Each structure stands twice: as structure tokens, then as C-alpha cells.
Amino acid sequence: MKVQMLDLGEQYQGIKEEVLQNLDEVMSSSRFILGDNVKKLEADVAKMSNCDFGIGVGNGSDAIHIALQAAGVEEGHEVITTPFTFFATGGAIARANAKPVFVDIDPETFNIDPYKIEEAITDKTKAIIPVHLYGQMADMEAIMKIAEKHNLAVVEDAAQAIGSSANGKQVGELGTAATYSFFPTKNLGAYGDGGMIVTNHSEIDEMSKIIRVHGSKPKYYHKVLGYNSRLDELQAAVLNVKFKHLESYSEARRERAAYYTEQLNAKVSEYVKTPTIKEGYHHVFHQYTLRVEKRDELKQFLADNDIASMIYYPVPLHLQPVFEHLGYKEGDFPETEKATKEAISLPMWPELPREKQDYVIEKIVEFYNK
Structure with a gap:
């Protein structure tokens, strides 16, 4: 698949x-x-x-x-x-x-x-x-x-x-x-x-x-x-x-995000941190983003199994060459820099079929069970 x-x-x-x-x-x-x-x-x-x-x-x-x-x-x-x-x-x-x-960022959100x-x-x-x-x-x-x-x-x-x-x-x-x-x-x-x-x-x-x-x-x-x-x-x-469809698109994203979260928390919670939704907040899941151990290895494993994933974002702004003149250095924003090494976004769109979600989940579980 x-x-x-x-x-x-x-x-x-x-x-x-x-x-x-x-x-x-x-x-x-x-x-x-x-x-x-x-x-x-x-x-x-x-x-x-x-x-x-x-x-x-x-x-x-x-x-x-x-x-x-x-x-x-x-x-x-x-x-x-x-x-x-x-x-x-x-x-x-x-x-x-x-x-x-x-x-720096709040590591939860x-x-x-x-x-x-x-x-x-x-x-x-x-x-x-x-x-x-x-x-x-x-x-x-x-x-x-x-x-x-x-x-x-x-x-x-x-x-x-x-x-x-x-x-x-x-x-x-x-x-x-x-x-x-x-x-x-x-x-x-x-x-x-x-x-x-x-x-x-x-x-x-x-x-x-x-x-x-x-x-x-x-x-x-x-x-x-x-x-x-x-x-x-x-x-x-x-x-x-x-x-006219935006609200229904957003609801479909939340449903798929909830399924990812339920399944991943039940099967690989020791390796994967699912998204935090703050109380009273209405999340629209433009991306479904995890924090994971061995992020780059997981990304490669998913790619080997024909599953796309994305890293948003691999290089923080304070370490971009174009902003070098601002004088920031590695270590200035530890939570941001940690996120660049742990965050990975999974496939997400309103019509994402359940069988494709199950395949993504199956391969994440397989990776960590090794």
C-alpha cells in the first residue's frame, strides 16, 4: 500500500x-x-x-x-x-x-x-x-x-x-x-x-x-x-x-487525529508522544505531528514501506544561514532544537481512508517492536 x-x-x-x-x-x-x-x-x-x-x-x-x-x-x-x-x-x-x-517554544504544543x-x-x-x-x-x-x-x-x-x-x-x-x-x-x-x-x-x-x-x-x-x-x-x-465545507473538513481531520492518537497510545506510547490538545482548545490538525525516538530512522522505515512523512521543521530559524547576522547559536533555544530532532508529521487529510491509517500505524508499531 x-x-x-x-x-x-x-x-x-x-x-x-x-x-x-x-x-x-x-x-x-x-x-x-x-x-x-x-x-x-x-x-x-x-x-x-x-x-x-x-x-x-x-x-x-x-x-x-x-x-x-x-x-x-x-x-x-x-x-x-x-x-x-x-x-x-x-x-x-x-x-x-x-x-x-x-x-523558545512550549514543548507540549x-x-x-x-x-x-x-x-x-x-x-x-x-x-x-x-x-x-x-x-x-x-x-x-x-x-x-x-x-x-x-x-x-x-x-x-x-x-x-x-x-x-x-x-x-x-x-x-x-x-x-x-x-x-x-x-x-x-x-x-x-x-x-x-x-x-x-x-x-x-x-x-x-x-x-x-x-x-x-x-x-x-x-x-x-x-x-x-x-x-x-x-x-x-x-x-x-x-x-x-x-462552505471547511467545518466538515476540520471535523474529519479531528476524527482521523483521534484515531491515530488512540491507536498509537495503546501500542507504542513508550516511544511516541501524540499531540497535546489543551483544554478548551479547538485543534484543526493541519498536521498530525508526533514526538518520537529515532525520528530519522523511523522516517526512512516509513519511506521504505511507501509511507510519506514530513519533518516540520528540520532547521530552526535562529540557525538558518540567512539569519546568521543576528548572532544566535546552537543551544540558545533548547526546546526548539529538541523539537527539530523529534517531530515528525504523518499523512493527514480529511478523506484519509481508515485502511491507510491502519497501515501507517501498523508500520510505526513494527518499527518500534524491532
Whole structure:
């Protein structure tokens, strides 16, 4: 049996007719930039996030960058974030001409440890970017208390966590702004690139919409330096179809995650640590990520048995060559560095068949029984 990391084919077959109808309507209208599909998606995603405004942009990386700029981050500022994340988080800070400042993670959730944030704040700190990794929110209540105390903006990197919540608060609801990615592999994925910013702050909404069109308002008049970063109308048409199914997709992911957890805890709990779901938290399982012994050997064994797996992430941001000038060294963030050696993500998608899950579990058990 072959088990890939993700299979979008079955999902497409279930929505194919409606997707093609929406795309045909866009093609027939000949309106391809910032049309009605983008406006509808902006409104729906903002409402789901308990936010007043949504701003569709070109991709998730631009969403973070634009949100930072709209929040006033500029050269000379520092932005605190986690080193255990995809490069886009740190890259957006650097592209905003600010300095990334890293803080270690909570080993239970892989998310930024809020109790380490305050000691990293200086008079140059302008913002915090918590990353809601793998589909579970960071501790936003604790983070917002720190941010309010020090008058800092909070830009939630929710690329992997659309639809998640904690203690009744939606992702995006508490921060100054939140950013989503619609990369095809995401829980709400386009058939190409796309991203969005959501916010309850009218000034962030206004500035983000200016920045995404080269910094112009009115057209051809430029008071700020912006970018060409707009969510494509064709991608929005696809996403509007998928958005109606997002809750059921998320529930299917949770069901499959629960099955993985039940089986692995019963059979190999001495070698494998299954994901921690904090009480009151609604995890959407963009990834199902374990901590394991002999991680690299397990990954190779799974590959030898035609099972895909992924390591998110093998090199933390503070040890990336491009950030060498920041002066960090190995050992600075022990929990992050430990996670880079233990974390492995298993195949996960809403339609993942039970027999494929059983095969993955069987081979993990076989590996550790040796």
C-alpha cells in the first residue's frame, strides 16, 4: 500500500461541478482582479474569525509582511516570534526591515512560550508574531496581556490554523491582525497561491488595502511604498466553494487525529508522544505531528514501506544561514532544537481512508517492536 502525505484528488471530485461553474462565471464576467468572489471570501473569512475586515492578498507570506507594515513596523523595530516555524514568519519580519527576535517554544504544543516573551522585549520591540502551529492556537490570552502591558501589536500567523479557537475565542479575534495562507496544502487551500489578513482595526484594514495595490490611494497616487499582492479572483472562486465545507473538513481531520492518537497510545506510547490538545482548545490538525525516538530512522522505515512523512521543521530559524547576522547559536533555544530532532508529521487529510491509517500505524508499531 502507498500512503501519500496529502491527497487532494478525492476532495476535488466532490466539489468539481461547483468549482468549474464558479470558474466559468469568472471567465465569462472577464473581471479577474478584486471582484465579487474576493469580496465574498473576505467577508466570510472575516466573519468566521469574528473580525470586521478581511483583506485578500497574493499569499500567506505577503499577508504577514503587509500586516506588519500596516501595524507600523519599520526599520529599527524588533518583532518577537518563535524560531520553530516556516521561514515566511521570520522572512516577513526581515522584509519589513525589522529585526526578528526569537523566543523558545512550549514543548507540549510546539507554540511560542508566552512566559519567555517578556524577557525578550526591549525599547525597540514593536510587535509579537505568535504562530499557531499545526492547527492549534498559541496562548493568546497570555500573549495579549503582555502586548497590552507594553503597547505592542500582535500579528497572529494563522497559516495552519484557520477555523481554530481557544476558550471560545476564534483565531484572529484577539490580535491586532491575523494572517492566513491559502496554499493548496492548507486546510482551506486554493489551486494556487493566496492569502488573507483579518482584523478588527479599521486603520489596519485601510492601510493593508492600500499596500496591496502598490501603496496607492487614489489610483496612481502613492503616499506609501506598497506591493502588487492581490488575491486572484479565480482562486477566490475556488475558495468560496471550499469555504462552505471547511467545518466538515476540520471535523474529519479531528476524527482521523483521534484515531491515530488512540491507536498509537495503546501500542507504542513508550516511544511516541501524540499531540497535546489543551483544554478548551479547538485543534484543526493541519498536521498530525508526533514526538518520537529515532525520528530519522523511523522516517526512512516509513519511506521504505511507501509511507510519506514530513519533518516540520528540520532547521530552526535562529540557525538558518540567512539569519546568521543576528548572532544566535546552537543551544540558545533548547526546546526548539529538541523539537527539530523529534517531530515528525504523518499523512493527514480529511478523506484519509481508515485502511491507510491502519497501515501507517501498523508500520510505526513494527518499527518500534524491532
